[in-house]
Amino acid sequence: MSFSRLSRGTHFFSCIRTHLHRPPSLSRCLIDGVGSRYNFIGANGKNIYAQTNHGCKLKNYNVEKSCSISFGRQYATNAATTATEKKSKKMLLYLTGLVFAMVGCSYAAVPLYRRFCQATGYGGTVQRRESVEEKIARHATDGTVTSREIVVQFNADVADGMQWKFVPTQREVRVKPGESALAFYTAENKSSAPITGVSTYNVTPMKAAVYFNKIQCFCFEEQRLLPGEQIDMPVFFYIDPEFETDPRMDGINNLILSYTFFKVSDDK
Amino acid sequence: MSAGGAFGGNRGARPVPPEKGVFPLDHLHLCDLEKKDYIDCLKSTGHKSEKCRQFSKKYLECRMQKNLMAKQDMSELGFGKEGELQTSTDE
Numbered sequence: 001m002s003f004s005r006l007s008r009g010t011h012f013f014s015c016i017r018t019h020l021h022r023p024p025s026l027s028r029c030l031i032d033g034v035g036s037r038y039n040f041i042g043a044n045g046k047n048i049y050a051q052t053n054h055g056c057k058l059k060n061y062n063v064e065k066s067c068s069i070s071f072g073r074q075y076a077t078n079a080a081t082t083a084t085e086k087k088s089k090k091m092l093l094y095l096t097g098l099v100f101a102m103v104g105c106s107y108a109a110v111p112l113y114r115r116f117c118q119a120t121g122y123g124g125t126v127q128r129r130e131s132v133e134e135k136i137a138r139h140a141t142d143g144t145v146t147s148r149e150i151v152v153q154f155n156a157d158v159a160d161g162m163q164w165k166f167v168p169t170q171r172e173v174r175v176k177p178g179e180s181a182l183a184f185y186t187a188e189n190k191s192s193a194p195i196t197g198v199s200t201y202n203v204t205p206m207k208a209a210v211y212f213n214k215i216q217c218f219c220f221e222e223q224r225l226l227p228g229e230q231i232d233m234p235v236f237f238y239i240d241p242e243f244e245t246d247p248r249m250d251g252i253n254n255l256i257l258s259y260t261f262f263k264v265s266d267d268k
Numbered sequence: 269m270s271a272g273g274a275f276g277g278n279r280g281a282r283p284v285p286p287e288k289g290v291f292p293l294d295h296l297h298l299c300d301l302e303k304k305d306y307i308d309c310l311k312s313t314g315h316k317s318e319k320c321r322q323f324s325k326k327y328l329e330c331r332m333q334k335n336l337m338a339k340q341d342m343s344e345l346g347f348g349k350e351g352e353l354q355t356s357t358d359e
Contacts, residue, residue, distance in 0.1 A: 170310050173315050180346035214350065219290070231295060231297075234290070
């Protein structure tokens with residue numbers, strides 16, 4: 001509401017603008033009287049300041065006049081000015097608060113999104129609701145029989161510039177949901193210095209990642225290989241039998257487990 | 269970037285660590301024989317995991333003996349009753 005009052009006349013608005021940004025100058029204007037007119041205009045625009053030094057130019061005269069007219073109006077509506085000033089100050093505070101609220105929301109969005117992903121398994125998040133051992137025990141007592149054979153293929157990647165040869169020991173494993181399976185990766189340090197690496201994994205297709213439970217593996221911890229050392233890295237995983245009953249998984253018979261090794265600074 | 273998800277894909281979620289944690293690496297190659305048996309079995313049976321379960325069980329037992337894995341009952345890891353079921357269906 002205060003904004004509409006402010007924008008009623010452009011001259012009025014432009015004069016008000018300086019009030020918002022430089023309240024001290026306004027008080028100066030009010031106190032000084034006629035001479036203050038020049039100060040007031042000077043605050044309005046930087047180029048006009050220079051012109052007032054040279055005296056009253058014709059170009060500027062109109063600006064001065066219109067401003068002085070509105071200025072005169074302001075003398076009369078002093079009380080109203082301070083009221084609108086208060087309202088505009090309130091508006092400013094409200095808008096500033098809104099900006100901070102927006103920034104705060106964008107910071108809060110990160111953990112909120114993560115929680116949303118954990119709850120819904122959106123985008124391939126591997127979910128965690130009950131531990132795998134509990135799941136295995138539950139299905140063992142239920143006697144769930146699964147019939148669909150799923151091919152789990154393995155993929156291994158190494159970060160650029162890392163001199164490791166990292167390959168899966170077997171190309172694929174055919175497993176039924178509900179059966180825990182073992183798989184191996186082989187890594188060899190081909191350089192002449194010990195290299196420490198850390199790995200991360202991914203399961204595709206994304207929506208099947210919910211049912212892929214890793215019981216134990218070699219990821220997320222730094223693994224150090226001496227020069228020329230070759231080592232076998234096992235992965236022990238389990239596919240939830242509920243995979244079979246989920247209609248979204250109807251066409252999925254292939255899972256790809258992909259590991260990528262990244263180099264950790266080897267100055268240790 | 270990633271195929272799944274309209275927005276973000278995998279960006280918002282951090283990969284979840286494994287249940288029982290990390291396998292300590294077998295630097296001294298203590299369980300190499302068992303591993304070799306398992307891999308050979310896989311190759312011979314067309315990579316069918318269920319046919320080679322006894323070898324993977326042996327491998328895990330080897331690991332437990334050599335302190336490369338936390339000791340645990342095999343049935344908890346899905347081996348005990350499954351193995352029995354396996355033999356009954358094979359016959």
